[in-house]
Amino acid sequence: MQAAADALILGAGPAGVALACRLAAQGLLVDVIAARRSPAWEGLSPRVIVGLRRAGCGAAVAAAGEPARRAAHWNGQSSTLNHEHLVERARFDAALRRDLRSAGARLTEASVASLRRVDGLWQAFDVSGAPLSRAAFLVEARGRRAPSAGVTLDNGPRTVAIARIHQGDPGPAASAAASFADGWVWMAALPDGRRLLQFVVDAALVPPRVQLSDFHASLAAAVPEAAEWIARRAPLGVATARDATAALRGGLVGADWLRIGDAAFTSDPLSGHGVHSALGSAFAAAAVISSLRAAPDALPLVQRFVEERNADLFGHAAAVGNAFYRMERRWPERLFWRERSAWPSAPSPAAASGLRRQPVVVEGRIVEREVLVTPRMPRGVLTIEGVELAPLLRLAGAHESTTELAQRVGHTPAHVGTALSWLRQNGFLHSGGGLPLV
Known part of the structure; x- marks a missing residue:
């Protein structure tokens, strides 16, 4: 059998491929095992294309082609919205596989029938019992098809x-x-x-x-x-x-394993967050793996990061879908619209503005930092223009000039000025430039 990999990723959809490319770029040896998908079509938003470029998936970007006009016929009204890239998944997946190989990841096209830990390594086997790969870290990225693990924390209407x-x-x-x-x-x-x-x-x-x-x-x-x-x-x-049921799962990360993309949570298709969320989970997963490889005792902080992040994203997608369902008012008593207009039963309460310690990604690792929370940004904001906001907020209360603040925080006056403007606009500083409001 070939040499053991640093990471084994099950699934070659956008989440699995983006993560494999990120890890390979960091010098890790990555194995990917993926079976062929059933035929399907997908609509990709422009921000998905941005995410694919960021992940280094140039072939997938090319396969997405030019955006197509998108229209809506909702609540008795017709409108032209924006655009989306229409992809046939067989062609798109073939492009993702080319990106995998270009990144240096090892791809095996097969179905994994079982997984076992052997001598401290994850080992994957096919239906005949033949070994497919060995790796120190396992990533489940097979989407909705992934075997269930842990508990389902929330379900939308089936x-x-x-x-x-x-x-x-x-x-x-x-x-x-x-x-x-x-x-x-x-x-x-x-x-x-x-x-x-x-x-x-x-x-x-x-x-x-x-x-x-x-x-x-x-x-x-x-x-x-x-x-x-x-x-x-x-x-x-x-x-x-x-x-196509929205579902949030628990038990997403351990010391040497992680679930990402649709294997972690799935959104209602009306929210339009599927592939974009999958790519975001891949970028976060790279930081999770780097953190656990460097410091295994960081697991509690990493678990908090993963669970809170997925719960927040799931809740946001549910709220977006709910808003669209409530826009259709012609059939309020029909089963489909009645249930989806009422789920989630209560929207997540808006976060109060203030400071909160929270796990965040800094330089590719998960660490705990003070972030500034706003109702629009419940997960908090760590930096603006690279300037960490919490220390700047405390210093700004001393009425120092922008130039003096820039010298103290080690950034340019222009960047500090942008950060100060954000603090004022979001109510953390008086518009006159003085005292913190938190």
Whole structure:
């Protein structure tokens, strides 16, 4: 068997690949094991493209292509929103694999049937019992397919996405979303003439697999925007269904293992946070692994960082989705809209402005620092323009000039001036420049 790796990542989606590229750039030997995904399409926001570039995933960025126009038909009104990049996951995943190899990670295309610790190392085995990889650290990044671990801390209403592709004449790429009495539909068109209808409905409405295609066809005929989207287009293959329930899991990190991306929490598809959250979890995971490798006794702080971060992001995504559901007011008594407009049952209370000690990432490691919390930024802000805010806040109360403050904190007057402006705008300093308000 080949030499043991520093890290073994299960899954080659955006989260797993971004993390592998980050770790490989730090000089770690990284193994990635991934099975082929089921066919799917995805809409990527412009900020996802920014995250892919930051991760060094140039091939994936190229595969995303140019952004397509996006429209919405919601609450009886139609509007043109912004744009999204439409990707066919098979092509996009192939590009992610190219990025993996370019980064120097070792990729094995296989399904992991079991995991065991042997002589202090994680070992992965296929269904026949053949070993696939050995590594000191294990990362679970297989998304919703990942075996469950720990406990589920929160669940949204059980939701299923049912998709089917139709083929017609070539045309411009575009996407749209439309609400209807029992859910909503995401519609996507690729330039080669293929068009996707993905209906998002309550799990209670989903029929047995053998009836999925007929159910999909009945929804397409009943929703005017969907019927127009696939008019004069023939279906390709059968309809497929996948779970789309929002879920927050606990037990996400140990001394030599970590769950990231959709293996840690999943968002309602209406929140639009899926791939962006996955990339963010990869960047945070790199700091988690570096911290635990350097200082195993940092585990309690790392656990707090991971659990709080995921809970905050999950809550934010839930609130975004809830806001969109409440915008649709035509069917308040229908099961789908009633449950999703009421979940989460109570929004997270707004954070009070002030100072709080919290685990944060500094120079690639997780450390505890004082951050400034605002209602808009409940996880807190450590720095502005590289200037640490808590020490600056204390010094600013002494009425020193910006130049004097810059000398004391070791930054340029311009950067300190920007940080002071942020403190004033967020109520931490009197506008006149004097005393802290916290």
